[in-house]
């Protein structure tokens with residue numbers, strides 16, 4: 001951005017990158033491209049501070065060679081968690097609605113757990129929201145209650161029972177009959193006497209997680225300065241991005257992590273196979289004179305989901321309004337009433353006690369939905385210089401289309417994206433995630 005004047009040297013050298021064979025994890029050779037230029041800082045702009053943006057920032061600092069000067073500017077018009085990530089339901093597990101392990105579910109789950117631990121550690125030292133020291137903030141990042149998935153039709157039961165056989169040892173799926181389910185969550189209603197319980201599945205407090213992850217990024221920057229190695233810098237700029245060309249000449253790499261609003265950039269508009277879908281979540285609370293949700297009662301996944309925040313607070317989601325362009329987190333009273341009318345009857349089918357809970361608020365967000373492939377709905381990644389056309393002095397990378405599973409995908413894909421950027425080598429990203437470009441560039 002010309003007007004920002006952030007850089008002491010306004011005449012950056014274009015990095016000459018060699019092609020490096022794919023590697024499963026960062027290795028000295030995979031970051032050779034930039035480490036050979038230690039005089040010249042690697043300057044990255046990360047557009048968007050949601051799950052995608054913050055994950056890639058953390059991995060860039062983590063994987064960057066010690067001696068390399070790395071400077072990252074994050075741009076977000078709202079701030080950390082300003083988009084779908086900040087309002088997300090926070091449900092995290094590696095399975096489809098039919099309890100089938102998703103594409104690369106094991107990697108995704110492992111990397112999400114790792115990033116979650118980083119965020120938890122970063123938040124233990126200090127409360128990210130108040131700045132006060134606290135003894136243990138772990139509970140704020142993740143509610144570790146597990147998730148219960150009741151079977152909702154007979155065909156489902158057979159299919160689901162089959163899928164369960166391939167579940168991950170680190171995120172088990174147990175089949176429960178009505179009696180066992182009642183002992184876990186009294187009052188739960190199982191139409192087919194069967195539910196699938198994922199004891200390790202989580203419910204994340206998305207806003208808090210993102211704040212903590214940002215702190216984790218800051219910690220990496222601080223650590224590297226005490227090691228006396230190459231300089232690392234991180235800045236968060238609260239401002240809108242209007243066009244990609246504003247970044248030309250100022251950065252070596254621009255990482256586009258704008259969620260559903262990516263299509264609003266003129267250089268990209270109409271060139272990505274993404275559809276938008278707005279979702280609304282309602283918050284309900286239980287009056288004081290009623291018995292609260294059981295202390296370790298699981299969250300519920302069904303036609304509507306119930307994400308438990310505490311004994312007297314739950315979030316219920318979510319609506320699906322395809323083609324919406326409304327990305328605001330604010331929900332009008334009409335939109336909130338419609339969401340309550342849609343969601344509560346579905347939630348009541350599985351947990352009838354929800355009728356006693358009282359509406360206290362609603363929030364909304366816009367999902368960036370990628371096309372459905374034989375492997376499922378896979379995010380869109382890759383270098384997009386070809387897609388946006390023209391010769392550019394910097395590389396533009398897309399990390400988008402996280403759909404409704406951003407929490408599961410963001411950590412592993414942030415890791416891969418950082419490897420690709422540091423090595424200037426798109427081939428470290430699995431072809432399944434970059435193959436969308438083959439059809440787009442032909443358009």
Ligand SMILES: Cc1cc2nc3c(=O)[nH]c(=O)nc-3n(C[C@H](O)[C@H](O)[C@H](O)COP(=O)(O)OP(=O)(O)OC[C@H]3O[C@@H](n4cnc5c(N)ncnc54)[C@H](O)[C@@H]3O)c2cc1C
Pocket residue numbers: 047048049050051052053075076077078079080081082083084085086087088089090091092239240241242257258259260261262278279280281317318319364365366367399400401402403404405406407408
């Ligand atoms: C109602 C709802 C419930 C969901 N529940 C879950 C769930 O339980 N589990 C799960 O895994 N996923 C869930 N998701 C999906 C998940 O939220 C997304 O997959 C994820 O947030 C996408 O992350 P992102 O970083 O790509 O985009 P975003 O989180 O949208 O981040 C994009 C960022 O870019 C910023 N931005 C956008 N345009 C501009 C611009 N022009 N200039 C500057 N900044 C800009 C925004 O402010 C935002 O901070 C849910 C989504 C919705 C809508």
